[in-house]
Amino acid sequence: QPIEVVVAVEPRVEMQLGDSYQLDVNVNLLPGNISSIEWTPATGLSCTDCLDPIATPLQTSVYQVTVTSDLGCEDRGLVEFVVDRRPAVYIPNGFSPDGDGNNEVFMIYAKDASVEKIKRFLVFSRWGEVVYEYYNFQPNNPAYGWDGRFRGELMNPAVFAWFAEIEFIDGRVEIFKGDVTLVR
The missing domain is CATH 2.60.40.10 (Immunoglobulins)
Structure with a gap:
């Protein structure tokens, strides 16, 4: 049997x-x-x-x-x-590039395994001028974030608009946008 x-x-x-x-x-x-x-x-x-x-x-x-x-x-x-499949992405609404070692860079945070790449990341002044842009990079790396400088000069405290296009590992591409406050 x-x-x-x-x-x-x-x-x-x-x-x-x-x-x-x-x-x-x-x-x-x-x-x-x-x-x-x-x-x-x-x-x-x-x-x-x-x-x-x-x-x-x-x-x-x-x-x-x-x-x-x-x-x-x-x-x-x-x-x-x-x-x-909800995006596990965090983009802060403020940063302080003042040299104290805390919150120095405006960057995209995400669960690494869910993101294929950040296709585009742009930051704009209140007049619509692009003050920072970076393409095709991984999240969670301060090297790919904005340090608050434009043309080598530290920007004055202000509110800046931002736009990010993020591709996920399942092929979806989502647009994120908002504003960030540069403080000292």
Whole structure:
């Protein structure tokens, strides 16, 4: 009499865009009695023939694992990944390039894993003149932020408009805009 195959997997996982999750499938068979393991779909999985793939889905997805024993019995398990695709981006509304080492640069902060790149980042004076621009860079790096200077001179305290075009790892491109206050 063949042993019935029983597969147990966590049924639902909630995660942010860019997160990874290590799956762990429990099977009532010894490794030597497993003939095959198959995950479908393969998109976003580190392996499709193992019991513990790392999943990095770009959107809400349902994965199915099928485990077959050496005697031809099989069972399936489903796991749903609910992916929160809301942008994990923070752009401050003030900075103080005064040399005290705190808040010196106006820059874009984001969850690295969710952002492909910042396509455009522009800062404008109240007259609409571009006082800072940078293209095709990663977030969270002060080297790509604005230090409050224009043509080598530190700007006076004021409110500046800004615009950012951000591409996410799932291919979406979103526009962010607002204003920032330069203070001393």
